[in-house]
Amino acid sequence: MNVSQGTTPRSRRERPAKAPLTREGIIDVALGILRSEGLRKVTLRRIAAELDTGPASLYVYIRNAEDLHGQLIDAFLEPVVASAEASVDRPSVDWRSRIKALLDEYRRALYRQPELARIALTTQLSGPNYLMVVDAVLGALAAGGVPDRESAWAVDMLLLHATAEVVEHAEHQDDEGVGGGAAQSLSVLTSQIEAVDGAKYPHIARLGPDLLSGNGTQRNHWAVEALLNGVLATPRPE
């Protein structure tokens, strides 16, 4: 039961405070809203309301809204770390497969909340889970015989590529029309490319719809493979 029809005006003490007013409590509430309603609803006003206070109170614990959003990413990276730790126990697995699995898991985690991927790109990540992912990738690169000098720059490329891919290909939340959105935009894109002026854009016209071929996983596995081959073949200057 517990259905309350008609809002009591100004009922300030309906429930006990869900969480204490601490940094952790604030992040907890933010994660709850994020999981149930998406990042767009994770606003300072909303969090404050959930904690039965005003938005001004949060500024004792957080610097600003972006600071808070950045904190949320690390929590979403937990499953990636879990799978990374599992893979360390099985070092027999090919190092390339290990990196691919790691990055697949990383992308999967971000796809769960693609708005976070955009934030991951702009804010400097330094949470424990993110560091663990970086460390795991470095470990696999070392196992594959990639020298440290090149690994140092390669890990950035690999994670940057994975993050950007999510940002680019995530469903730009439609709020409506759940099915077919991606498929439709693909067909729109295909006809756009087929209609391209061959005189102005000869190479696009020549390749045509093959520019859009393959699914996400296929393209990504090829991309990672190419990235690794390139890293192995390209010494860092001087």
Add this chain to the structure above:
Amino acid sequence: MNVSQGTTPRSRRERPAKAPLTREGIIDVALGILRSEGLRKVTLRRIAAELDTGPASLYVYIRNAEDLHGQLIDAFLEPVVASAEASVDRPSVDWRSRIKALLDEYRRALYRQPELARIALTTQLSGPNYLMVVDAVLGALAAGGVPDRESAWAVDMLLLHATAEVVEHAEHQDDEGVGGGAAQSLSVLTSQIEAVDGAKYPHIARLGPDLLSGNGTQRNHWAVEALLNGVLATPRPE
């Protein structure tokens, strides 16, 4: 002179309409605000005010705010196209150098307005200038002997990497403290990495500050080199 102290209330017809109420006029005004005050100020309300009307009027010509923001990118890509066309006239230049120059120019254009880079990542670009950049990269890849099948996927990787790099490394506009922001955050990062727990993150600890070595151009040229080597060495599956 022309100093008007004290605002006349409701002075609706102070100046003649700056631009006609058309899609082009709207984009023109938006570009003006973008160049002089940054993307954050390019709001529908602000544009409408500049056109002496209300924000509701804009919805006859644009679908929504994101639609408008997407339109602005192509204008910023104009210098890239100019340099691309110049390089086509000098096909003697090494194809790798041509791609590097193209991507340098592309990144430079986005760095002028890094907020646009973020939008470039999320919205499906199909403006004439963007298509021209894609075509130029494809042309250079073909000149380098990269097979069409691989070029089709490689062009995406190259531009995705370039765009993401801008999003990641752009000064997160401080609104204050113009100088030293990047340098300071680098030193903060360096000390963070030096303080990392070697037991938990052995690989990060081993590489240490070398993870952050090199400047943007050095890292980017190496990244493009590695990307190209990888693309040349990695056939697309089946």
Add this chain to the structure above:
DNA sequence: ACCTGAACACCGTTCAAGT
């Protein structure tokens, strides 16, 4: 068809005042 005033339903952040 095009345009608009006004409203709706919100934002993040600051600050003086309280405890």
Add this chain to the structure above:
DNA sequence: ACCTGAACACCGTTCAAGT
């Protein structure tokens, strides 16, 4: 030191009503 009410200065979008 911590917390708050209230204000400041905004947003994008919708819609009934006008022309």
